[in-house]
Each structure stands twice: as structure tokens, then as C-alpha cells.
Amino acid sequence: AVGVIAVVGRPNVGKSTLVNRILGRRAAVVEDTPGVTRDRVSYDAEWAGTDFKLVDTGGWEADVEGIDSAIASQAQIAVGLSDAVILVVDGSVGLTSSDSRIVSMLRAAGKPVTVAVNKVDTGEQEYLTAEFWKLGLGEPFGISAMHGRGVGDLLDDALAKL
Numbered sequence: 278a279v280g281v282i283a284v285v286g287r288p289n290v291g292k293s294t295l296v297n298r299i300l301g302r303r304a305a306v307v308e309d310t311p312g313v314t315r316d317r318v319s320y321d322a323e324w325a326g327t328d329f330k331l332v333d334t335g336g337w338e339a340d341v342e343g344i345d346s347a348i349a350s351q352a353q354i355a356v357g358l359s360d361a362v363i364l365v366v367d368g369s370v371g372l373t374s375s376d377s378r379i380v381s382m383l384r385a386a387g388k389p390v391t392v393a394v395n396k397v398d399t400g401e402q403e404y405l406t407a408e409f410w411k412l413g414l415g416e417p418f419g420i421s422a423m424h425g426r427g428v429g430d431l432l433d434d435a436l437a438k439l
């Protein structure tokens with residue numbers, strides 16, 4: 278069976294944009310309005326000769342009440358069913374308490390995580406990735422899902438964890 282990678286993170290960080298970038302087509306729904314991706318949706322993907330499944334999630338996006346509702350969320354289910362996780366954060370916003378809360382849940386799930394610091398659209402913005410070392414999940418990868426920058430290195434790391 279092919280490995281499954283779940284793409285998780287708080288609203289509007291660019292999860293669906295990243296999924297579309299990896300797929301090379303517009304399959305996942307991208308919106309300026311947070312909370313659009315309600316379900317977990319699985320896509321067949323391929324990178325550097327490796328087939329895998331990629332799961333776009335939005336379950337955490339409706340979560341404002343806290344951990345109880347998040348545990349029941351589709352994102353939580355997706356993580357449970359996955360072999361590895363890409364945690365997407367927003368470099369243009371910086372580290373938030375919601376990011377840290379998601380990391381706590383990922384630790385409990387025990388799946389290998391690769392951190393994607395999205396919206397690092399240029400090399401000059403690469404310094405924005407540094408504060409995400411604080412998450413304690415290893416090297417944060419600065420990427421631009423919108424422009425494709427850094428996505429190859431991110432996938433190399435995530436697929437090595439399958």
C-alpha cells in the first residue's frame with residue numbers, strides 16, 4: 278500500500294494551495310475566507326517516482342472551542358490514518374497559539390511531522406522560518422505554495438518519513 282501524508286494546520290495558512298501545488302492541478306478548494314475545507318479529502322500524488330496519498334484537511338478550521346472539538350475533527354481522524362504529517366504554518370503571520378495547540382495534538386498522535394513555513398515567497402523572507410524551530414519538530418522548511426518555492430525539498434523530507 279502507498280503511504281499517506283496528511284496536510285494539517287490552522288485556517289488560511291495555505292494547506293489547499295500546497296496540495297494543489299503538489300498535485301499540479303487545482304483539485305483542492307482554495308479560498309481567501311478561512312474555514313472553507315470542511316472535510317478531509319484524499320488525492321493520489323506522486324513525487325520523484327514515489328506514489329503516495331495526500332490528504333487535505335479542514336477539520337481544525339471550524340474549531341474555536343478548543344481541544345475537545347478538535348479531537349473529534351476530521352483533521353484528527355486524518356492524522357490518525359496517516360503515516361506522516363505536513364504541518365503548514367504561515368511565515369507571514371509567525372508562530373501562533375493555535376499552531377502550538379495543533380503541535381500538542383500531533384505529538385499525542387505520534388506521527389512523524391515535517392513543518393512547512395508557507396508564504397515565504399522570496400529568498401529574502403527565508404529568515405521568517407527561524408522562529409518555527411521553537412516547535413521542536415526539527416528543521417522548518419520555508420516554502421511558497423503559491424509559487425512552488427521550496428516545495429521539492431519539503432516533499433523530499435516528508436516522503437523520507439513514510
Ligand code: GDP
Nearest residue numbers: 289290291292293294307308309396421422423
Ligand atoms: P487553507 O485554509 O489552509 O487551505 O488555505 P488556502 O490554501 O485556502 O489559502 C488561503 C489564502 O492564502 C489564499 O488567499 C491563498 O491564495 C493564500 N496563499 C496560499 N499559499 C500562499 C503562498 O505561498 N504565498 C502567499 N503570499 N499567499 C498564499
Ligand code: MG
Nearest residue numbers: 292293306314
Ligand atoms: Mg483548505
